[in-house]
Amino acid sequence: xxxxxxVEMDEAIRLKHRVEQFLFLEARLLDANAWDEWLRxxxxxxxxxxxxxxxxxxxxxxxxxxxxxALLRSVRARRLANHRNWSQQxxxxxxxxxxxxxxxxxxxxxxxxxxxxxxxxxxADNPRAFGGSYTHTLREDPAAAxxxxxxxxxxxxxxxxxxxxxxxxxx
Amino acid sequence: xxxxxxxxxxxxxxxxVHRAVYVDPGIFDLEMERIYGRVWVYVGxxxxxxxxxxxVTSRIGRQDVILVRAADGKPHVLYNRCPxxxxxxxxxxxxxxxxxxxxxxxxxxxxxxGPMLSAPLRAGYEGTxxxxxxxxxxxxxxxxVASYRGFVFASLSEGGDDLVDFLGGxxxxxxxxxxRSPVGEVEVAGGVFRVWQNSNWKIFYENLHxxxxxxxxxxxxxxxxxxxxxxxxAGQDMPFVLHIMAGxxxxxxxxxxxxxxAFDHGHGYMEGIFxxxxxxxxxxxxxxxxxxxxxxxxxRAREILGMNLHNTIIYGSxxxxxxxxxxxxxxxxxxxxxxxxxITFRLKGAPEAVFERAxxxxxxxxxxxxxxxxxxxxxxxxxxxxxxxxxxxWVSMHRYCGTDRDIPGGKVAVNGTSELPIRNQxxxxxxxxxxxxxxxxxxx
Ligand code: FES
Ligand SMILES: [Fe+2]
Numbered sequence: 001x002x003x004x005x006x007v008e009m010d011e012a013i014r015l016k017h018r019v020e021q022f023l024f025l026e027a028r029l030l031d032a033n034a035w036d037e038w039l040r041x042x043x044x045x046x047x048x049x050x051x052x053x054x055x056x057x058x059x060x061x062x063x064x065x066x067x068x069x070a071l072l073r074s075v076r077a078r079r080l081a082n083h084r085n086w087s088q089q090x091x092x093x094x095x096x097x098x099x100x101x102x103x104x105x106x107x108x109x110x111x112x113x114x115x116x117x118x119x120x121x122x123x124a125d126n127p128r129a130f131g132g133s134y135t136h137t138l139r140e141d142p143a144a145a146x147x148x149x150x151x152x153x154x155x156x157x158x159x160x161x162x163x164x165x166x167x168x169x170x171x
Numbered sequence: 172x173x174x175x176x177x178x179x180x181x182x183x184x185x186x187x188v189h190r191a192v193y194v195d196p197g198i199f200d201l202e203m204e205r206i207y208g209r210v211w212v213y214v215g216x217x218x219x220x221x222x223x224x225x226x227v228t229s230r231i232g233r234q235d236v237i238l239v240r241a242a243d244g245k246p247h248v249l250y251n252r253c254p255x256x257x258x259x260x261x262x263x264x265x266x267x268x269x270x271x272x273x274x275x276x277x278x279x280x281x282x283x284x285g286p287m288l289s290a291p292l293r294a295g296y297e298g299t300x301x302x303x304x305x306x307x308x309x310x311x312x313x314x315x316v317a318s319y320r321g322f323v324f325a326s327l328s329e330g331g332d333d334l335v336d337f338l339g340g341x342x343x344x345x346x347x348x349x350x351r352s353p354v355g356e357v358e359v360a361g362g363v364f365r366v367w368q369n370s371n372w373k374i375f376y377e378n379l380h381x382x383x384x385x386x387x388x389x390x391x392x393x394x395x396x397x398x399x400x401x402x403x404x405a406g407q408d409m410p411f412v413l414h415i416m417a418g419x420x421x422x423x424x425x426x427x428x429x430x431x432x433a434f435d436h437g438h439g440y441m442e443g444i445f446x447x448x449x450x451x452x453x454x455x456x457x458x459x460x461x462x463x464x465x466x467x468x469x470x471r472a473r474e475i476l477g478m479n480l481h482n483t484i485i486y487g488s489x490x491x492x493x494x495x496x497x498x499x500x501x502x503x504x505x506x507x508x509x510x511x512x513x514i515t516f517r518l519k520g521a522p523e524a525v526f527e528r529a530x531x532x533x534x535x536x537x538x539x540x541x542x543x544x545x546x547x548x549x550x551x552x553x554x555x556x557x558x559x560x561x562x563x564x565w566v567s568m569h570r571y572c573g574t575d576r577d578i579p580g581g582k583v584a585v586n587g588t589s590e591l592p593i594r595n596q597x598x599x600x601x602x603x604x605x606x607x608x609x610x611x612x613x614x615x
Contacts, residue, residue, distance in 0.1 A: 087549035
């Protein structure tokens with residue numbers, strides 16, 4: 001194993017376990033449409049980004065499916081909760097599965113985590129499937145020892161450039 | 172089902188329209204022939220094909236076409252079909268070919284504007300009627316192509332008005348979009364959203380100037396934007412992203428005062444709901460104004476930026492939006508399925524922040540994942556579903572019917588909540604569907 005020592009191995013396993021627990025918690029909140037709790041997983045400057053282009057580098061001069069700061073995420077959550085949100089009657093329900101989790105860039109205080117996800121979605125008798133990769137930039141959460149907050153969540157859909165129907169909930 | 176012209180004409184009254192026009196596949200077939208087979212349809216922008224050999228695929232009604240820059244330096248529009256066995260010459264999307272098209276099936280080659288160049292093993296055609304000089308062996312060109320300030324339109328029919336006459340009053344929107352650039356030119360940039368809507372194409376056109384729906388359909392996003400503002404930044408300037416969402420929530424009196432113009436051929440525009448000249452406090456608008464004034468003078472800059480159009484309609488093509496540099500192209504696919512392409516433009520020579528604002532507007536208001544469009548799309552779907560029912564045969568367009576005032580080349584509404592735009596679209600629809608007219612006629 002590349003000469004990695006037992007202590008370092010222990011560390012790596014513990015980190016991966018903590019990261020996975022965080023990603024699974026996030027997926028559970030999204031599956032439960034618990035948007036407000038999900039919002040609290042972000043740092044105040046955290047961004048949520050779903051590029052429209054494969055390998056997209058820039059969200060300012062290229063359109064994105066979602067490119068949302070705290071303000072826009074909060075507005076979306078408010079709209080989803082409004083009782084006159086016609087296009088969410090009935091609401092969207094989803095089930096997310098996360099795998100292939102790897103911590104690609106451990107650094108002081110911040111780590112980058114790549115994972116694969118698949119999501120089954122259901123609304124108004126229409127099932128849809130989404131999939132792709134998540135790239136999370138996480139910071140240690142000072143308020144919750146051993147947990148994280150999201151500085152950036154990037155969702156690269158395999159069909160980012162498809163002809164889409166409405167996309168309303170966070171992926 | 173097949174319809175006589177009388178039956179089709181009977182479906183459009185001055186103040187109501189039969190629900191069959193939205194849900195009958197037979198009528199959709201006729202529309203593809205009689206409307207999309209005749210009018211000028213936007214196929215793409217010249218900035219998408221800067222070099223000889225650059226192409227981008229597009230669609231006119233049911234016809235897949237190729238917009239290509241040929242050796243003469245001009246845009247050409249060809250059917251995407253090989254005259255040998257019919258294979259599509261290029262896949263969907265954009266690309267570049269060297270000097271000629273080469274069919275991927277048996278390697279027949281064609282010049283960029285369509286004529287045949289060669290086929291392998293020519294000896295096999297000796298003594299046959301095969302003749303590369305015969306247009307039957309060319310990539311067929313669509314009947315007419317014309318470009319207006321970089322916007323390329325094509326028509327499948329030889330006859331009819333030329334492009335500028337067809338655009339009529341709606342031409343002002345293309346002019347204003349281009350004039351907003353200090354060098355008078357725009358280019359496609361930033362990527363395209365493509366969206367499915369499970370509803371008839373005409374419903375989207377009708378909604379573009381339907382001011383009565385804004386506050387009702389979009390209540391959830393209006394309330395969310397207002398509540399967010401109150402909760403986190405009351406007293407400050409409302410940020411752009413909230414401002415454009417909250418705009419739909421103006422009271423009825425606001426919409427009643429908006430100017431609504433309807434032009435021949437089903438086109439039209441309405442006055443903008445965001446005042447771009449009233450944003451002197453906004454640094455992006457100020458920088459834009461300064462760059463334009465430096466190029467064309469202060470008075471002309473004021474005139475250009477003061478022209479405030481919202482959702483122009485070019486019937487059969489889609490909806491340009493001048494202030495936020497956008498074109499929503501509307502492509503009918505089936506009687507209950509419509510594809511909308513949301514394209515953003517960069518104003519050449521203007522500050523980059525102006526383009527970034529256009530990207531933000533597209534993301535926030537028009538994208539499939541915005542907080543606004545999904546509610547429109549949901550209502551279009553409900554219109555589609557409801558009109559399949561026997562719950563009544565007529566769709567009302569009575570609002571302010573009989574009060575529309577004539578202007579040169581069209582009409583103007585006496586009230587911003589008038590259903591004039593819908594009556595005007597059906598006047599064009601009826602003329603095209605019943606006798607190959609130009610759509611100038613009054614619905615009788
Ligand atoms: S189909 Fe094009 S060369 Fe045969
Ligand atoms: Fe709307």
